[in-house]
Amino acid sequence: MTMAENSIYGLMAEYDNPDDLLHAAQGAYAAGYRKMDAYSPMPIHDLSESLGYDKHRVPFFVLLGGLLGACAGFGLQYWVSVIEYPLNIGGRPFLSWPMFIPVTFELGILFAAFGAMLSMFILNGLPQHYHPVFNVEAFESASSDGFFLCIEAEDPQFELSETRGFLEGLHATKVVEVES
Amino acid sequence: MASPAPIQEDPTAPAPVLGPGQTYTTITQKISSIITSRTTVGWIVAVALALGLMQCFLLGVTWLLIKGVGIWGLNIPVGWGWAIINFVWWIGIGHAGTLISAILLLMRQDWRNSINRFAEAMTIFAVICAMQFPLFHTGRPWVAAYWLLPYPNSMGVWPQFRSPLIWDVFAVSTYFTVSLLFWYLGLIPDFATLRDKAKKKISRMIYGVLAVGWRGSAKHWHNYEMASLLLAGISTPLVLSVHSIVSFDFSVGLVPGWHATIFPPYFVAGAVFAGFAMVLTLGLPIRAIYGLHDFITDRHLNNMSKVMLATGLVVAYGYGMEQFFAWYSASPYEGYMMQNRMHGPYQFEYWSLILCNVIVPQFLWIKSVRLNPYALFVVSMFINVGMWLERFMIVVTSLHRDYMPSSWDMYHSTLGDWLLYAGTIGIFLLGMFLFIRVMPVINMVEIRLLVPRKGHGKKPDHDASTEVSAE
């Protein structure tokens, strides 16, 4: 038995609609399971929260990127037109800040966008082409019409037969072992 | 899978955004089948035609690089011609995509879900076409290609940041990058679907790489939704800024007919106007050819028409304001400019512009027109042409008679002008055709959200009853 426990990644239950998956997730969390994840072909409201994953870190990176970009943009223009090579352009002041706004703004946006994209990738640990859950035959439908809940073996409460029973209790259509 | 029947217009309730009887399974099958099914002859012919058109571009550019911009109808005083007209035209078209994917998302307009994907694709290819012109319209593209970028060079000189053209460089490149990111972000889960649905191993691999191992886990969705929401959030001011900056190319200048404060809003509205026209020009055929009536329903046509009508009215207001200020400013130059537009040598262009952009769109007040694909197609065609004419009026008609009567002259287009314009249309179509073949034209994830869920009564996840702003 312990052998098996080490050789598997976890147990995966399949559900045939989002709501069952949501209930199952809530149930599992209530039962004290922590190391688990739910899989669905589209975002499901409250699902991640019900799994205890409710922090939003992306906004911070976006803000950071935005500020960085804006400062870089204005800084560059200031340095070029006032410090490095001040030139008399049509009698305008060296620091014609109103004319520096567009570039400042655009660079802010650009960096903010990078912030959003990168943080999404990093927080989701992407790219990650290999993952144990892909070992499950039926998991293919997770990207079209399948709904899955997977409790991982690392979870302290995990006990193969017990957990299997528990999952089946939450109207799973099918429960399979996920080999690691 | 249920073959979708055309929806009957329900006089009381607004038409649904998703045909009845569609399930997660049917949605996936229907949409991915466009890609997985075998290539049709029609598609090959279409691509061939697009390629042919694209040759015009290659020809035009080669000739241009050998001879110089003198092959166009340019002169002093008309230093800008079709190149800049086309640039503004394409950029404008691009805007609808971002508007649909970003602004309507923020407004929780779920009817956008089924059109945003190819609207975004449209944006990407339109901007690619647009970007050709600022580069090739310069006298020396071989240096313009990098001298407009701020980089530490051995000359110790830098770009001149007070020039709207530099603003353009930053605005357009940012716009392109952000649109690309946003588009790709939306594609990742769909790539995952295709990774799992594709038949050949090789295509599974390719889609797999693009899907970067997407598992659709709750955590993925958690960050994914936030990221796309924020991208939408920053794209909104971006899309507004881009066309404002494009309008600065003119309004910062002192040419009568350019130097007007109304330009930014008037250009942005014009962009959306033109953009939606183009979405319809492409959407209607695609819908018919691939039988997507369940996903692009009459509800969509209706709403898009309303958006066009609204923005069209803003544009008309813009024309009115130009007239008003020409009179109110009491500047002889402004006054003459307006007279010259209406009664000068380019009056034909001006009045056909009024016909296309002001008169024809008024038909959209009529519901039956809004719901008739054929009528709608014709109207949007008029608008496509009209918006090109608007840029012609702004660029050429303003320049050819400005301050010094001694320098007044005429502008006549040449073969060189036509080649490049036709060529970019080729590039654009080619891009769209390839896109249709290899990527889901409709965002499957977002369509799935429209499927009614039993647990939550009969309501889809998002509130479908919210009406479009134009109503």
Added chain:
Amino acid sequence: MSSMTRTAHKDGLELAVIQERLSGKDGQDYWRSLNELADTEEFQEYVHREFPEGASELSDGLGRRKFIQLMGASLAFAGLTACTRQPKELIVPYVRAPELMVPGKPLYFASAISQGGFARGVLVESHMGRPTKIEGNPSHPSNPREGAKFGPTDIFTQATILDLYDPDRTQVPIWNAKPSTWTRFRGSLATEMAKLDLDQGAGLRLLTETVTSPTLAAQIQDLLKKYPKAMWHQYEPNGRDNVRAGAQMAFGEVVETQYDFGKAKRVLSLDSDFTAVGSASVRYAGQFAEGRRIEDGQKNEMNRLYVVESVPSNTGAVADHRLPLKGSQIDGVARAIAQALGINAGGGNTYGHDVWVNALVKDLKAHQGESLVIVGDHQSPSVHALAHAINHTLGNVGKTVKHTAAVEASPVDHQASLNGLVSDMSAGTVSLLVMVGGNPVYNTPSDIDFKNALKKVPTTIHLGQALNETSQLCNWHLPESHALEAWSDARAFDGTVSIVQPLIEPLYSAQSAHEVLAMMLGDGRQGYAIVKEYWQAQRGGATFDNDWQTWLHDGLIPNTALAAKSVRLKGNYGSPVSSLDGLEVAFRLDPTIGDGRYANNGWLQELPKPNTRLTWDNAALLSPATAEKLGVKDDDVIDVAVNGHSVALPVWRMPGLPADTVTVHLGYGRTVAGRVGNGVGVNAYALQTSNALWQAQEASVSKTGQTYKLACTQDHWYMEGRGLVRTGTLEDYTHHPHMIHEMGHVPGEDANFFNGIHTSEEGHAWGMTIDLNACNGCNACTVACQSENNIPVVGKEQVLNGREMHWIRIDRYFKGSLENPELYNQPVPCMQCENAPCEVVCPVGATTHSAEGLNDMAYNRCVGTRYCSNNCPYKVRRFNFLHYSDDHTESLKLGRNPNVTVRGRGVMEKCTYCTQRISAARITAKVGGQELKDGDITTACQGVCPTNAITFGDINDPNSNVSKLKKQNRNYGLITELNTRPRTTYLARLTNPNSEIAQHG
């Protein structure tokens, strides 16, 4: 190549070979290719036999003019490249350094350029032995300017520098269309002359154009002495015959008449364009403009000009009262005026302009001794005679008018002279015809068949710089050296003699007229010897060698002007001309390409003609009313028929032309002019007949239904009520000095919403004023600028596309009725705005503002967005839409100014107040440890301007001319309401109308 060389050795040096060698080489090779040429047996032989040893170095110690090797050729061949990796370049230093020359510094040599035989004194700028720019000689009477570095010149003098480098110049003697050598020519000439010795040269005829050169005249006399039966004919198709005949009629002898516009308070021009046409036009234009200069406080009087003319001219444009009349009516008006002044000349007729004429006469009477009447060369002798009578009656002679003996060596009637020659030739009595220049096959009236007469002459020799319609029919065509390549001398309008000295050895194997005559006389002397020895004989003396050097240095021989001559009126004024109704044709020499001799000169072809602004073509000019009556519009081709001849010409409508007049310009339709001039325009000589040379009545016009596109640089006639050219009458101005300022709006400091940079605060601040009261639109500034700044010629197609490149253009506007509008000319260079709109929009900072207020243009930084031009309200920026500058024609490269970058394709260019001259002056001053003084810098346009209309200088220096002028109440800027703060400003144009005429409108 090698095969060609072989053929070359077989039968003479093929033109093709030489051309092939002289072209298609890159800058450094070019010089070697000349050496290749020198290697050929023919050339060696030529050098050794033609000259005593070392003569090729001009052993007189003027070795500096030796045709030198270029040092750092790249200096001259400056082009635009963006790459920093330089191609391998060679430096080719001198073998023996020429004296005087400091490498890299230009030298100026005084010389003279002749037109129609009359000399203009010039200073020629030479860079490392290459003449690059012609300036006026300020101390020469034909173009004087006190206290200035440079004197003014006209468009032709400016453009002759391009003729020097004309790639179509003949490079070796040509015998029956085959390249030959001078040796062979001397051989055959010797045999010809030997034959002549038998019959005292009965069969010899010499045909020249107008000759004023004392040396040449002396040589011709020697020739005629040696061959008493030989005859010398002259022919040049300008109106000077009438001038001579007029004097003959009035005084019974041919005299030259000079005018002093400086002293004239009232001027009447009878169809005379004295400010732009004629041997003293530059001087006269200057004097006349002086008489109109108004300075607040100092000078508030100006002269008054009445013009009666049949073709709107530069002079007509500056008239206070302009009366457009058919050419045939001017005779009547002249008689009417004469009668009113008590001269017994019948047949007066004012054609309904009594008020005008009476007021004029009254005004003239009131200004006896300080008025003058001048007549256009092409007007009939009797009108000239009448004018003489009027001037005498008004007591102007000795005051504003002066008569001298004729300046020409032999003042014959050219038409008669030619007719005599042609009849002799047809009669077969001519065995040897030697033509020194000229092109009678082309430029003679249609009823004179020179071509066929030429066939009857056994041996014909033509000396000319390039092949033309005549020389290609001659047995021998000899390459003539250019005025900048040869020694000679010539007289100015007043007789003053200038020595013509070469600045460069002949580019090709060419000889001067002197040298060819020497050959005929059988003496082997070269030009230098011929001219110097002639003057030694004339003014020899102990100090001769010093004198000679002085003459060369000063550019003229002192006290050679002709003395005043007293003449008596004969009272003969010919018979009145009856002006018939219906169309009449007025013939004129083309204002830019003359009688056709400048047809191959790109600068002059592309130069917009005064008033019409047409380029590259001649047209049938009609008044709008006449055009309407005939039912034709611009570009319609019509058949113009008169005296049994007809030509098809495109129509161009010209406000201000008298009704029922078709104006046609001669000089176009050349067939053998060269790559530029061939087949351009229509040959109007075919319409001209010798009995009606300048105006032909009873003409008829018929539509052909075809159209032909004419390239005009300014299609729009009116100012659209914009205060661009501001004018007023002297009277109003003196009463309301601020009237000019009130015609526009200048925003104050508060107009800036930002606190900008002001370039004018310290150091130098360059500025310019252009006096519209002086400018007559002569175009000299445009050509001078083109020459100074390496501005390319773009061709008719590009002009049609609106892409002409002139940095300073003359804008022309009409005001008032189409029948008799006011004509305004306005030179427009870059305004050098302090708040330059162009600079703000350049994305790469290629155009920026210098500390001294110049609107700099860094061509090598420009990427060519053309945004700056769009944003320039004055449209003074020019763009290289295609590759306009000629990189292939080697000879043209030699003429370029090495201190100005040659712009490549895709680059914007514009006037920068000749920034290269500013830098040069600044550096010279700094190195010498001095400050720049007012007048140290002369811009090309300023230096050349005959009327001194353009003033340039430091506006921070309160004592500089330009700052003084900017303080004038007439001073205003263009479109200042845009707050561009232009540094170039204008002085409003004032007129001095005669109230009696003004009232009657």
Added chain:
Amino acid sequence: MAQLFSRSSNAFARTSIVLVLILVGTAITILLNTNRLKYTSDVEVAKQQPVPFSHKHHVTGIGLDCRYCHTSVEESSFANIPPVETCMTCHSQIWTESPLLEPIRESYRTDKPIEWVRIHDLPDFVYFDHSIHLSKGVGCQTCHGQVDQMPLMWKANTLNMEWCIECHRAPEKFVRPKEEVFNMTWQAVDDQGHNIQAVLGARLVKEYKINPSTDCSTCHR
């Protein structure tokens, strides 16, 4: 379903992303510095000349002044490359048989000029003037380097625009007393050997009224 990608693919994907970023970075850095590289600017690259003329020998060895050959350097934009005449003033007396000098003698005989390979070659749109720089105390050596140590001539500096501007912005860092401009060995040190350029430069800039401009038209016309 079977795994599409192997276990290693994750590590592979992530590292390759990092690698690409690094690669692009280096590529750009190299690109940006192309014009500063010796290869492109020919700095310190001696070139073959028709006659192996040695500045080292003529300046250090014989002690010729620069102006003996470069005659116009003080009065003209162009420093002047000496005519063969100049060489012959001495070489008609000494080394008259030397085969190395045959090209010189040949040129003198045949009047065919010698074609030297250009070392200091500014782009054609740059207008540099020697006279003004000398008269303001810019030494030959400041731009041309230790010419007295060069057997065959080479370029001591890139002559890039950034290099020109460096001095035009801060002349005090480079100027020297006028009388020292032709001195190849001059150094801005006092008797103790301390560098006094800062002090000296500041003084000379005031004294010579040096105010070099960085306006475009200063060098480009």
